[in-house]
Amino acid sequence: MKELHASAITDAVEKLFIDAGYDLPAGVCERFRQAIGEEESPVGKEVIQELLNNADIATTERIPICQDTGLAIVFMEVGQDVHITGGPLHEAITEGVRRGYRKGYLRKSVCDPFTRANTGDNTPAIIHVDIVPGENVRIVAMPKGGGSENLSEVRMLTPSDGVEGVVKFVLEMVQRAGPNPCPPITVGVGIGGNFETSALLSKEALMVPFGRRNPDPAMAALETRLLTEINKLGIGPQGYGGTVTALDVHIESRPCHIASLPAAVNIQCHAHRIKEVTL
Ligand code: SF4
Secondary structure (H helix, E strand, O other): OOEEEEHHHHHHHHHHHHHHHHHOOHHHHHHHHHHHOOOOOOOHHHHHHHHHHHHHHHHHHOOOOOOOEEEEEEEEEEEEEEEEEEEHHHHHHHHHHHHHHHOOOOOOOOOOOOOEEEOOOOOOOEEEEEEOOOOOOOOOOEEEHHHOOOOEEEEEOOOOHHHHHHHHHHHHHOOOOOOOOOOOEEEEEEEEHHHHHHHHHHHHHHOOOOOOOOOOOHHHHHHHHHHHHOOOOOOOOOOOOOOEEEEEEEEEEEEEEEOOOOOOOOOOOOOOOOOEEEE
């Protein structure tokens, strides 16, 4: 059985959050460049170019892409043939987040829900761990800003709402969000499961690379339809109007109870920060 010291996880998490805060993934910048060609509004084109310039400055000068450096979300796949030594997994991750936000001068954005007292180190992180076959540990870091997260929702639709009910829900959410989640956005849609799984599915959907369609042809068609209809809403880059409100829509789905049709929308802003490593 492979052994992995907890300190390696802490070091990896620290680096992932610093890198995520400063470097927009190449895939996101590439999608911005494509979107300049797709956007019909001159102001919209200019805004996307500014977002690219902003990303370049952040990478070159090693400063955060956005002042909101987010809640630290960690997705981990832990191989069942790995033995983590030297301390508890959750503490290793938490320490990595703590160090990353301190050393990277990333804003600490976590507080008590009512007193609003800041925890001071951006912990606790939101940690999702999955046990998978093999002896690798995959860590995905996704700092998520409050502006886009606030515009997300779970809705317990009924089976009779069907596909049209999901489309209506997603469009209503994006329309209601307007300029607030800093478009162009990426829309994660979770369909099925139950109340909490649909939310998780919608967040996992945000990790799918741009342009990759759901392997189920019906879901892939729904992704394409939603992207087209969202981009007809006219919200545009940063809400100045235009034809690129969303860069992509991804759906993750799973079977649900016969009485239910849970659906969730998780909106991601233009600062689509995500980094991963496999140990
Ligand atoms: S929604 Fe995104 S881009 Fe807008 S302020 Fe928040 S983190 Fe920054």
